[in-house]
Amino acid sequence: MVQMRKWRPLLKLDDDPPRASYRKIAEGLVTAIVEGRLPPGTLLPGTREMAQLLDVNRTPKHLPGHALQSFAPSILAQPVVPYFTHNAQVTALRHRHDALFFDNGTSDHRLLPQAVLHRYYRNALRNSFASNTLRYGSEGTGYHLRCALAEMLRSNRGLAVNADNICLTQGTQMSLYLSAGLLIKPGDVVLVERLSYPPAWEIFRQLGAQLVTVDMDEEGCRTDQIDRLCQQHKVRMIYVTPHHQFPTTVSLHAARRQHLLTLAALHDFCIIEEDYDHEFHFNGRPYLPLASDRSQRHVIYIGSLSKALGSTFRCSYVVAPAQVAEALRRNAALMLGDADAVAQKMLADLINEGELKKHLRRVSKEYRVRRETLQTCLHASLGDRIQVREPEGGLALWVRFEDGIDVDRMVKTALGHGLVVRSGRQFSPTGQPENALRLGFASLNQAEIREATLRLAQAANAIERD
Amino acid sequence: MVQMRKWRPLLKLDDDPPRASYRKIAEGLVTAIVEGRLPPGTLLPGTREMAQLLDVNRTPKHLPGHALQSFAPSILAQPVVPYFTHNAQVTALRHRHDALFFDNGTSDHRLLPQAVLHRYYRNALRNSFASNTLRYGSEGTGYHLRCALAEMLRSNRGLAVNADNICLTQGTQMSLYLSAGLLIKPGDVVLVERLSYPPAWEIFRQLGAQLVTVDMDEEGCRTDQIDRLCQQHKVRMIYVTPHHQFPTTVSLHAARRQHLLTLAALHDFCIIEEDYDHEFHFNGRPYLPLASDRSQRHVIYIGSLSKALGSTFRCSYVVAPAQVAEALRRNAALMLGDADAVAQKMLADLINEGELKKHLRRVSKEYRVRRETLQTCLHASLGDRIQVREPEGGLALWVRFEDGIDVDRMVKTALGHGLVVRSGRQFSPTGQPENALRLGFASLNQAEIREATLRLAQAANAIERD
Numbered sequence: 001m002v003q004m005r006k007w008r009p010l011l012k013l014d015d016d017p018p019r020a021s022y023r024k025i026a027e028g029l030v031t032a033i034v035e036g037r038l039p040p041g042t043l044l045p046g047t048r049e050m051a052q053l054l055d056v057n058r059t060p061k062h063l064p065g066h067a068l069q070s071f072a073p074s075i076l077a078q079p080v081v082p083y084f085t086h087n088a089q090v091t092a093l094r095h096r097h098d099a100l101f102f103d104n105g106t107s108d109h110r111l112l113p114q115a116v117l118h119r120y121y122r123n124a125l126r127n128s129f130a131s132n133t134l135r136y137g138s139e140g141t142g143y144h145l146r147c148a149l150a151e152m153l154r155s156n157r158g159l160a161v162n163a164d165n166i167c168l169t170q171g172t173q174m175s176l177y178l179s180a181g182l183l184i185k186p187g188d189v190v191l192v193e194r195l196s197y198p199p200a201w202e203i204f205r206q207l208g209a210q211l212v213t214v215d216m217d218e219e220g221c222r223t224d225q226i227d228r229l230c231q232q233h234k235v236r237m238i239y240v241t242p243h244h245q246f247p248t249t250v251s252l253h254a255a256r257r258q259h260l261l262t263l264a265a266l267h268d269f270c271i272i273e274e275d276y277d278h279e280f281h282f283n284g285r286p287y288l289p290l291a292s293d294r295s296q297r298h299v300i301y302i303g304s305l306s307k308a309l310g311s312t313f314r315c316s317y318v319v320a321p322a323q324v325a326e327a328l329r330r331n332a333a334l335m336l337g338d339a340d341a342v343a344q345k346m347l348a349d350l351i352n353e354g355e356l357k358k359h360l361r362r363v364s365k366e367y368r369v370r371r372e373t374l375q376t377c378l379h380a381s382l383g384d385r386i387q388v389r390e391p392e393g394g395l396a397l398w399v400r401f402e403d404g405i406d407v408d409r410m411v412k413t414a415l416g417h418g419l420v421v422r423s424g425r426q427f428s429p430t431g432q433p434e435n436a437l438r439l440g441f442a443s444l445n446q447a448e449i450r451e452a453t454l455r456l457a458q459a460a461n462a463i464e465r466d
Numbered sequence: 467m468v469q470m471r472k473w474r475p476l477l478k479l480d481d482d483p484p485r486a487s488y489r490k491i492a493e494g495l496v497t498a499i500v501e502g503r504l505p506p507g508t509l510l511p512g513t514r515e516m517a518q519l520l521d522v523n524r525t526p527k528h529l530p531g532h533a534l535q536s537f538a539p540s541i542l543a544q545p546v547v548p549y550f551t552h553n554a555q556v557t558a559l560r561h562r563h564d565a566l567f568f569d570n571g572t573s574d575h576r577l578l579p580q581a582v583l584h585r586y587y588r589n590a591l592r593n594s595f596a597s598n599t600l601r602y603g604s605e606g607t608g609y610h611l612r613c614a615l616a617e618m619l620r621s622n623r624g625l626a627v628n629a630d631n632i633c634l635t636q637g638t639q640m641s642l643y644l645s646a647g648l649l650i651k652p653g654d655v656v657l658v659e660r661l662s663y664p665p666a667w668e669i670f671r672q673l674g675a676q677l678v679t680v681d682m683d684e685e686g687c688r689t690d691q692i693d694r695l696c697q698q699h700k701v702r703m704i705y706v707t708p709h710h711q712f713p714t715t716v717s718l719h720a721a722r723r724q725h726l727l728t729l730a731a732l733h734d735f736c737i738i739e740e741d742y743d744h745e746f747h748f749n750g751r752p753y754l755p756l757a758s759d760r761s762q763r764h765v766i767y768i769g770s771l772s773k774a775l776g777s778t779f780r781c782s783y784v785v786a787p788a789q790v791a792e793a794l795r796r797n798a799a800l801m802l803g804d805a806d807a808v809a810q811k812m813l814a815d816l817i818n819e820g821e822l823k824k825h826l827r828r829v830s831k832e833y834r835v836r837r838e839t840l841q842t843c844l845h846a847s848l849g850d851r852i853q854v855r856e857p858e859g860g861l862a863l864w865v866r867f868e869d870g871i872d873v874d875r876m877v878k879t880a881l882g883h884g885l886v887v888r889s890g891r892q893f894s895p896t897g898q899p900e901n902a903l904r905l906g907f908a909s910l911n912q913a914e915i916r917e918a919t920l921r922l923a924q925a926a927n928a929i930e931r932d
Contacts, residue, residue, distance in 0.1 A: 114592070117591060122584050171803040173800070173801065173803030202800060312591070313806070335640060336636050337636075339780070340809075
């Protein structure tokens, strides 16, 4: 520090107007040399001292990342595959004050019980301090959360599981990544439905899978085709969302469920059953998951709390036989290390003390009303130009448009009216056009649903007039 | 539900003592048949109705996971490699009330500013509700956190970076996983120091790397050996912790730093520089990271907030050239999906509003005192049977034992005295014995340090007597 005291006044670092520190030093040195304050032979500060000057000065802002802009490219092992369509227009609309979004079926975070969450966070934080869970990591809290989830799955979904059957993850994406990673070898054939969930395919493809599509009808995926495909290929696994098919909302018919399980046993393939919105089933009681079948040995089940609690809580889980769940937990730890002990404690408490259930009861009523509002508005605005599927549950409607309306064009036009909605085409693994939309209704209140539907109709009218 | 009303009294589900629901139903059916309440030809409830009965009843607890215990094993693509040594004895000691742990250098969560964290959480939660960040995901909050970290890294660590150079992850483990995943192809040679960080090797090995070790001395890793190894192998990368070498605490000497950078450029290998406890440097000012060198093009830098804030905050980051950071962000999203927007907002605020810095100033003073206490206690209890390295920083001491004391035996004996400490052998990628211990001092207060050192000395005495 003695050295530093010499340099700072010499370079006049303190009384300059705000500039990047490295410029201050460079310019200070030049000026000092020009003005004769730095005689020939002076030992200049080294890089470490320079850094100390930078740090003492505390004003370096917005330095260009020049040193890091370039990188020896030969050292990258993988080419990077883009996997989400980043739509600049959509991003731009996020800044439009009155923009509305028909998402894929997100829940409404505005309905979350803020005061309850706040109270549980404080309590979990206090408890962690007292019981040293922060120090000893998430081993204990993770176990408690797995117990709470197992209890919930036993009593609400008929799954004969305990904590050993559960692997906690940071979200559905990670659940899929881990499960598929344990199953897929490069070249393996993976079946997906003709319309399905894009981030899942990206994972399967990155793992080297060959995707083969299966058709669907009003009873869900065509299990007769699966049988035929299994005779042509050695099928490793199928990825399905049987409760409310994503994106078409169809609930897999009971006979098809049984057939699918039989085929899995016969051809020895694994079923990844993603039950992303089990909680929201409006017509009758929820179906039991495929994984609840007592004789099955081929299902890996993925659930999540994110539809119930939103992205504040990064909590998804994989349910599998104990030895598979253990393998998943090990790989999860290898990938992520320790988890957030406070969040885990908080979630376990919310489940065990009935707050999650209470919240779900409350929002389900509201979502049912919103679904009716969207149905009414769609029929009023678009009439017989559309066919709206009445789903048994889930937080979105699947809407087919008559051939006269080009959905891809309508979606682009809607952006101009301040409405973001994604074309049905995005749900096709092979990029086939699909003249339909998936309209999530849960994250919009009734007034927003009315306005969003109006904008959609305006877009439809605009392209019809062209 | 009308159907259900018929079955529940018939099977006497309500007035039985607590049993698993499936047993109630099975036994209820048997009894009803035996008692003639179920005449031949009665249509029994199907599986779905059974589930409704189960759910209505709400008492199924501790069902054995029989259906999921077994699994068709042929569908697993990978054998699972164990990577952490689960020590049953250590786990058992966690329940001993007065157990003490010399960890690897964890910070003390008891020193965290609880009230501040609580306030920032509430504020972040409120803000997220108001600004819709929960709905639109972590794109915005992630960017703000990256900006806050970039500003911190520019002003404290001399890194010429902005938000584009940063990839956020859920912890150091994930940072290593992502970085190594982008670099390593199966068969690649990866250099690690002779003593190093086990979870890192496990990741490298899982990616198919061939690990080759480099020796170390009092100036850090032997760069002359690296040069020779690069002539024998095509080296893909080296993994180093130059600020305070893990586990030996040595700070890499200035000349060696320069040599390492020169070799990386010459032989075109990547340096993964993990700077896990940059904040805690007690003797003089922290060294600048290798990544701060303006002409380097071969360093990927990994930092973390977990030493500063504990495992409550799962936040690590990778700093790399913009195109590499973008690739890392994409792979992180592929693996994890969206991040926790509330936690990100909270962390960005804690950094931007100076709370992190304030906390670090406060705890650094305390940790310095604890380090002195540990040094004093070790000299008093173990005298000339040990050599204690005085490190320039970090939250642990590296202690060598004279040959007469077998550290492996001492560690086992210490467990009996209620002290957990890990043998130096665990830090050797090749499992070589190492008659030394890494003793973290930050998570123990002064009284605990005194007691823990006493127990260590007791264990040393016990094995000497044998």
